[in-house]
Amino acid sequence: MMSVHTYLPATEELVADIRMRLEKKGYVLLEAEEFPAIQREEYDFVKKYFESVNSLSDKQLQSYIIIQLTFLYGLSFSTIRNIHARDVNLEKRTLKILSKDKKDYIILELPYSIFKNMNKHISQNSLDNDELIFFTKEKRKNDTPIASSFLKDVLTRIKDLYAEQYNCNEIVLKRFTHLGMIKYAISNMLEANLDFATIENLTSRDIKFILSCRPYRSNSEKQSNYINMKIRATNTYYEI
Secondary structure (H helix, E strand, C coil): CCCCCCCCCCCHHHHHHHHHHHHHCCCCCCCCCCCCCCCHHHHHHHHHHHHHCCCCCHHHHHHHHHHHHHHHHCCCHHHHCCCEHHHEECCCCEEEEECCCCCCEEEEECCHHHHHHHHHHHHHCCCCCCCECCCCCCCCCCCCCCCCCCCHHHHHHHHHHHHHHCCCCHHHHCCCCHHHHHHHHHHHHHHCCCCHHHHHHHHCCCHHHHHCCCCCCCCCHHHHHHHHHHHHCCHHHHHC
16 A cells, blocks of 8 residues: 655745744754855945834834844854843843853843944843743743744845845845845954954854854955064064
């Protein structure tokens, strides 16, 4: 007797649910393809998009906070979606997250813009300490973390607006992802000379990924200034 196999359609909701379940068990899912880093021009466009909206909806405000945290700290989505209200200290304007090695907490100072949005979101929703900061209205009561597709709608909207305004190719448009924002953050950290171990512990990314975020330096006056600044910091410069 022949067996009958039933296949479920791989809908976005199903894929997101499977991803969430695997990540909750501690699995790290690799991206199917390499996404390029967002550049300064796209970063400015994303920032101006949210600043141009007169009154952000609850979903938009949550998305904006997530994007701000990603652009500044390069936090993984698994870290962001597990932030609880108790992790935000509104008096000290800090955010507490668990480091990659799960041994320590990292206390991050929040710039005023992120603090203001966090404070507004927490107050508007009267969040208790044990509640997740980010949620969908349907899943708030059972404390289910948001899926990785949470930002999809707003990023698609921003990407479409960018494509309308600028004549760009598909490679540029592929930058409008959460991973692209993480790479932008790590690139800035490398520019600021944060050591690899610190970046790895903060972002939960491995060394190979971090190395792929190294900022490209063109043959320009800025590159020359950078090289000369670094060379002057060596002993040889003063000893030779």
